[in-house]
Amino acid sequence: xxxxxxxxxxTPLMQNDSVLFDDLHDYEDLLDWRxxxxxxxxxxxxxxxxxxxxxxxxGNRAETYSGTQFNGSIxxxxxxxxxxxxxxxxxxxxxxxxxxxxxxxxFNPRGTGAVMGIWGTFTQEKFTRKAGKxxxxxxxASGKFTGYETMLVRGKD
Amino acid sequence: MAKLKGINCKLYDGSDVMPTENxxxxxxxxxxxTSEQGDTxxxxxxxxxxxxxxxxxxxxxxxxSLAALATKLRAGTPISxxxxxxxxxxxxxxxxxxxxxxxxxxxxxxxKxxxxxxxASGKISGAVTDATNL
Numbered sequence: 001x002x003x004x005x006x007x008x009x010x011t012p013l014m015q016n017d018s019v020l021f022d023d024l025h026d027y028e029d030l031l032d033w034r035x036x037x038x039x040x041x042x043x044x045x046x047x048x049x050x051x052x053x054x055x056x057x058x059g060n061r062a063e064t065y066s067g068t069q070f071n072g073s074i075x076x077x078x079x080x081x082x083x084x085x086x087x088x089x090x091x092x093x094x095x096x097x098x099x100x101x102x103x104x105x106x107f108n109p110r111g112t113g114a115v116m117g118i119w120g121t122f123t124q125e126k127f128t129r130k131a132g133k134x135x136x137x138x139x140x141a142s143g144k145f146t147g148y149e150t151m152l153v154r155g156k157d
Numbered sequence: 158m159a160k161l162k163g164i165n166c167k168l169y170d171g172s173d174v175m176p177t178e179n180x181x182x183x184x185x186x187x188x189x190x191t192s193e194q195g196d197t198x199x200x201x202x203x204x205x206x207x208x209x210x211x212x213x214x215x216x217x218x219x220x221x222s223l224a225a226l227a228t229k230l231r232a233g234t235p236i237s238x239x240x241x242x243x244x245x246x247x248x249x250x251x252x253x254x255x256x257x258x259x260x261x262x263x264x265x266x267x268x269k270x271x272x273x274x275x276x277a278s279g280k281i282s283g284a285v286t287d288a289t290n291l
Contacts, residue, residue: 051199070198079160082242082252082289091287094186097203123201125188129240129254131166132179137242138163144188148198 008039008076009103039086041078044104046118048072048149072145074102074122080129080139090141094124099146120149161242168212169239169246173222180212182240182254184285208281210238210258216265216275226277230260235282239291246291256285 050067057064081087093100104118124143131137168180185207192200218224229236235257244251258279265275 069192069196072198080242081160082287083159088287091184094184095206095285097186097206123186123188123203125186127184128181129242130179130181131163131240131242133164135163137161137166144199144201146198146200 007105008041008044009037009105037086039076039090039102040081040084041076043078044074044076046072046074046104046149070148072120072122072149073142074104074120074145075140075142077138077140080137087139090124090127090139094127094141097123099123100143118149120145121147165243167241167246169241170222170225170236172247174246175212175214175222175226176217176220177212177214179214180210180240182208182210182285184208184281206284208256208258208285209278210240210256210281211276211278213274213276216273223275226260226263226275230263230277233259235259236279241291244291249290251291252287252289253291254285254287255291257282 049071051069051071052065052067055064055066056062090100092098099121100123101121102119106117122143122145124141126143127139127141129137129139163179166180168175168177187204187207188201189204190199191202192198214223216223228234236259237255237257239246239253239255241251241253243253246253258281260277260279262279263275263277265273267273
C-alpha cells in the first residue's frame with residue numbers, strides 16, 4: 001500500500017444541510033456521504049487500547065497479562081473558523097455532552113488502491129480555542145470513544 | 158468568514174479590553190465510564206461541564222482592567238468576560254464567546270532583561286455562550 005493522506009468527517013450531519021464530495025463518489029458503499037460533513041483539521045490522532053490486568057501468579061517466571069475492555073480516544077486540532085458548521089457544532093456538542101460520530105478516512109493520494117476508514121462514536125472531554133498575537137486562531141479537541149471503533153477497508157472499483 | 162488571525166482577537170472584562178498577548182479558552186466535560194460487565198468496550202456518559210480561561214501579556218498598572226485583576230483575585234470577584242474572535246465588540250456583529258470566570262492565579266514577573274509581564278488563569282462558572290452579535 002502507498003502512503004496515505006487522511007480526512008476527518010462527522011456523520012451523520014448534525015443539521016439538515018448536506019455536502020457532496022465529488023472525490024468520494026466511488027466509495028458510496030462505504031458510508032452514506034450525503035449525510036457526511038467534512039471537519040477541517042490540521043492533525044488527527046486516534047488511539048486504541050485495551051485494559052490489561054496482570055495475572056501473574058506465584059511461581060511464574062515472567063509477567064502475564066489478560067485483556068479486558070477495549071478503549072479508544074481521539075484528538076484533533078486545526079484553525080478555528082466560526083463559519084464552519086462542523087466546527088461550531090463541536091462546541092455545541094461538548095456543552096450538551098452529546099456524542100459525535102466520526103469517520104477518519106485514509107486515501108491513496110494517487111487515487112488508486114484501497115481506502116481505509118475508521119468509524120466510531122466519541123464524547124468530547126476537552127475543547128480549546130487559543131488566540132495568540134502571532135498565530136492564527138486555533139482549536140484543539142479530544143474525547144473518548146464509546147464502544148469499539150470499527151476499521152473499514154474498501155478497494156476502489 | 159475565513160480562518161482568523163490571533164492578532165485581531167481581544168479579551169474583555171465587562172466593557173474594558175484587557176491588553177493581552179495570548180488568551181486561551183478551555184471547555185471540558187466530565188466523562189464517567191458507564192460500561193458494565195459484559196460490554197466489550199468502554200462506554201462514556203457526560204455529566205457536568207467545566208472550563209477555564211488563561212491569558213498573558215505585558216503588565217501596565219495604569220491600565221484599569223489589568224490593575225483590577227489583583228483586586229478581583231483577592232476579593233474573589235467573578236469576571237464577566239468576552240473573547241472576541243472577529244469584529245469589534247459592541248458593533249452588534251462581532252463574533253466571540255462570553256461567560257464568567259473567577260481568577261485562581263495571577264502572576265507578575267520581572268526580569269532584568271525582560272519587560273514586566275503577567276499571566277492569569279481562572280475557572281469558568283456556569284455556561285459559556287458563542288455569539289455572532291456581540
